[in-house]
Amino acid sequence: MLVVTEPDPELPPPPMELIPSDVTVVEVGATPTDEQLTGAQVLYIWDHRFAELGPLLRRAPDVRWVHAASVGVNRLLCPELAAVTLTNSRGVFDIPIAEWVIGAVLSHVKGLDASLALQREHRWQYRTTGRLAGTRAAVVGTGSIGRTIAERLVRLDVDITLVGRAAREDPQFGSVRASTELASVTADVDLLVLAAPLTPATTALVGAEVLRALGPRGFLVNVGRGPTVVETDLVVALHSGTIAGAALDVFEVEPLPAESPLWSIPNVLVSPHMSGDYVGFEVDMVRVFTDNLGRWLRGEPLHNIVDPALGYVPN
């Protein structure tokens, strides 16, 4: 028996008909009854804002597997996961997020955002702009999203430094630098892309020091999790020209409060946590789950198992 949390009303409805018909599916709200949870072996967290997994697991003692319809699982981590397998939807958003990053960076580098602003005033104002090829970028996050972003930036002739939890050799990028060295890594790049899971090590990783290192021609992109950036430091850095601009898809508080200064700072793109969400992604999300459900029913090892101590799927 499978219990599915109520889909986020903001998202397209998931195609639950992809789940085999011999699996009993019970759809529950944020506070399901004990009766609904009785006998449930699998829990599918569709709502990516779901934040009460611990109390729910205590009332559902038969659950052995929790699957998250998201890549980031920071809201789900709880001690109760010690007795349960947690999987996520790694892979679905890799290329779409990389395309968002490339679009946002080129919009800044090529002045498309400024052209749109001039266009509103019917102003033809010729300028020269920057180039992406030949620039240097640091990508924080060595999971499949960070690697796909890095790999596609390499395709556009950007020189990449990958940053992760610990310094190590890397078969794809030569080496990974430790996030503890982020300020010194950032001093050498034009572009800093954050695609990291939210962990103690990545919380408030980017503050005044890293932003100073990024410098007045540097551009920040965050497609990971909001609290990786100290937003008050970012606002100061943007206002004072410490960095050139930012493209942000995630924020400390979401939705971004209407009174946030980020909405109206020039050279800042505010995007409502949608960089990876493409038309039809809900179908691919459910497919990731049903693939794993097949493995579960056949007694095979699951894919995309999250290490709850790390907070992400180890490579």
Place this chain on the structure above:
Amino acid sequence: MLVVTEPDPELPPPPMELIPSDVTVVEVGATPTDEQLTGAQVLYIWDHRFAELGPLLRRAPDVRWVHAASVGVNRLLCPELAAVTLTNSRGVFDIPIAEWVIGAVLSHVKGLDASLALQREHRWQYRTTGRLAGTRAAVVGTGSIGRTIAERLVRLDVDITLVGRAAREDPQFGSVRASTELASVTADVDLLVLAAPLTPATTALVGAEVLRALGPRGFLVNVGRGPTVVETDLVVALHSGTIAGAALDVFEVEPLPAESPLWSIPNVLVSPHMSGDYVGFEVDMVRVFTDNLGRWLRGEPLHNIVDPALGYVPN
């Protein structure tokens, strides 16, 4: 002796100090005196809006080589070129223009332009958007700019059809389709990119029929020359939803008149003919010229020779 037309005041000043000091340089305005032209063997057209080459060549009988600080040379073509070698600045803008195209396309596909518009109202409005990888594009123009755009779109997993003057085999892309078949080529693609020189065959190439073929989910990009598109047909197609949107860096009349409807149609980017012009391009432009000047002084064959009958550098 070298005669250089007055630099366009809109552009950064060219670094003429790169020209060898034993070459006499005379800078002239749009209507140079006979005295200024006497003895000139080389003419360097810096101003890309220069349009009076024929009358000028008749008054400068010693000129044997005209170099254009541009890639498009449609304004310079005249019968007087029959006795003169014409070269252009092919290559300088290839990657910068390709980056503009990718940025403009991703801005549309990933909804960055719409996010910027919502941002002005401090509105957090989640949406799902499109994907670039796996889409199909036709690129009109088989010169170095068209090929670089096509090649970089391929790097981002876009399926490419190259369109040129005549159907033929192509070592890089397998084949080139003829521009006379453009409507049927366009019916099969999501994205139509124009990077063609202005010739009789490319004038008004994209009108109502091609736009209908591009279809309501199709996107048009023009980085070539404005008159390749029938602007009145484009305005109708955009207003009526015949196509989804357009990113335009060139127009029938430039600067685009303030009363043009293109300025304010949703899903249209108006850019002031700057897609290739990066900070420092004027230095690279003069280097293209001085490289050729060295060949000229040593009696070697010049690079980037334009075929005046075609209006561009043949491959």
